[in-house]
Amino acid sequence: MMNAMNGEQQGQTAVNTAIVGVDVGGTTITAMVVDATLQSRAQFTCPTDKRTPHSTLESIETAVYQALSQSGFSLNHISAIGIGIPGRVDPHEGVVHLAVNLNWDDMPAGAMLSAAFGGVPCYLENDLHLAALGYYTFFTTHTIQHMAYVSIGTGLAAGLILDGRLYRGAHGMAGEFGHMVVEPDGPRCNCGNHGCLEMYTAGPAIARAGQQAITAGLWEPGEEVERVTAVDVFRAAHQGNRAAQTIINHTGAYLGRGLQALIMAFDIDKIILGGGIARAGDMLRQAILREWQRQAELSTLAAEMLVAEKLDMAPSESNPGAWGGVALVRQRLLARTTPQLLITNHLKGGEVQAHA
Numbered sequence: 492m493m494n495a496m497n498g499e500q501q502g503q504t505a506v507n508t509a510i511v512g513v514d515v516g517g518t519t520i521t522a523m524v525v526d527a528t529l530q531s532r533a534q535f536t537c538p539t540d541k542r543t544p545h546s547t548l549e550s551i552e553t554a555v556y557q558a559l560s561q562s563g564f565s566l567n568h569i570s571a572i573g574i575g576i577p578g579r580v581d582p583h584e585g586v587v588h589l590a591v592n593l594n595w596d597d598m599p600a601g602a603m604l605s606a607a608f609g610g611v612p613c614y615l616e617n618d619l620h621l622a623a624l625g626y627y628t629f630f631t632t633h634t635i636q637h638m639a640y641v642s643i644g645t646g647l648a649a650g651l652i653l654d655g656r657l658y659r660g661a662h663g664m665a666g667e668f669g670h671m672v673v674e675p676d677g678p679r680c681n682c683g684n685h686g687c688l689e690m691y692t693a694g695p696a697i698a699r700a701g702q703q704a705i706t707a708g709l710w711e712p713g714e715e716v717e718r719v720t721a722v723d724v725f726r727a728a729h730q731g732n733r734a735a736q737t738i739i740n741h742t743g744a745y746l747g748r749g750l751q752a753l754i755m756a757f758d759i760d761k762i763i764l765g766g767g768i769a770r771a772g773d774m775l776r777q778a779i780l781r782e783w784q785r786q787a788e789l790s791t792l793a794a795e796m797l798v799a800e801k802l803d804m805a806p807s808e809s810n811p812g813a814w815g816g817v818a819l820v821r822q823r824l825l826a827r828t829t830p831q832l833l834i835t836n837h838l839k840g841g842e843v844q845a846h847a
């Protein structure tokens with residue numbers, strides 16, 4: 492699974508015990524246990540119980556304890572737990588200020604989970620930031636230093652790695668380019684604005700376009716109109732339905748322009764497409780590349796910046812969120828235990844990253 496460790500020197504063994512990485516999603520929670528050599532020993536996924544904030548915390552505990560019991564490790568072997576939360580997180584205080592999908596509001600989840608795990612430190616970070624960190628650390632080569640992990644699901648956002656480090660922004664909001672206004676007269680977004688990019692590119696937008704195609708008599712999916720999802724649109728496009736293919740092309744054109752903005756703003760050298768919609772396959776990537784090609788024919792700058800090699804799909808089994816939890820723990824422990832060593836390595840031109 493792991494063929495490269497980016498941003499961290501191999502052979503440095505400040506972390507001698509097992510680590511747990513957790514990816515908390517709106518529907519499922521995945522916990523993964525890795526040993527001291529960073530081999531995955533167990534992984535467990537369970538549904539997210541969102542009835543109350545407390546029951547959601549219990550789901551996280553369940554996922555971690557189940558993964559642990561399968562791994563052969565116990566809590567005594569665990570140095571720390573790194574957890575990605577879908578919301579606005581203060582990583583230093585371990586407080587989740589707002590997680591709409593979980594109904595969390597100013598939750599000191601880090602301290603609460605640490606107490607539930609017998610005092611094992613629990614480090615929190617925004618889930619998408621963590622996915623970017625995980626992908627960057629474990630799935631890219633050291634030549635990549637400027638990367639965006641773009642998640643396309645119910646919304647659109649990116650986790651950014653700039654100069655080899657996770658870039659959080661002033662309020663932990665870096666990468667929320669799905670709320671870039673691209674059509675001021677467009678449909679109203681959940682954020683209140685009109686015509687945000689994610690209103691044209693995320694799952695609900697694709698589903699809505701599919702439903703409109705059905706209403707217009709362009710597509711007969713054999714399904715009730717209101718139950719048609721983005722996945723159905725992709726399936727129909729794969730089967731050759733013209734209306735569905737047009738929807739994917741439109742989505743790709745908007746995404747192509749949005750990703751062009753990311754590339755131009757930050758001089759990104761690798762974009763990874765992840766999330767539920769990206770899993771629909773290469774069709775979306777091809778639609779994005781067509782938009783890039785259109786721009787490249789007009790502009791030598793675009794031709795230079797928008798090359799197909801910059802755009803990759805995340806492998807569906809890569810689980811970058813949980814790996815990001817592992818990467819976060821290693822960064823925190825290395826920063827805490829070996830500051831002198833880190834400085835020395837920096838002076839030598841080493842690639843150790845000490846910052847979470």
Ligand SMILES: [Zn+2]
Binds near residue numbers: 669670680683684
């Ligand atoms: Zn918006």
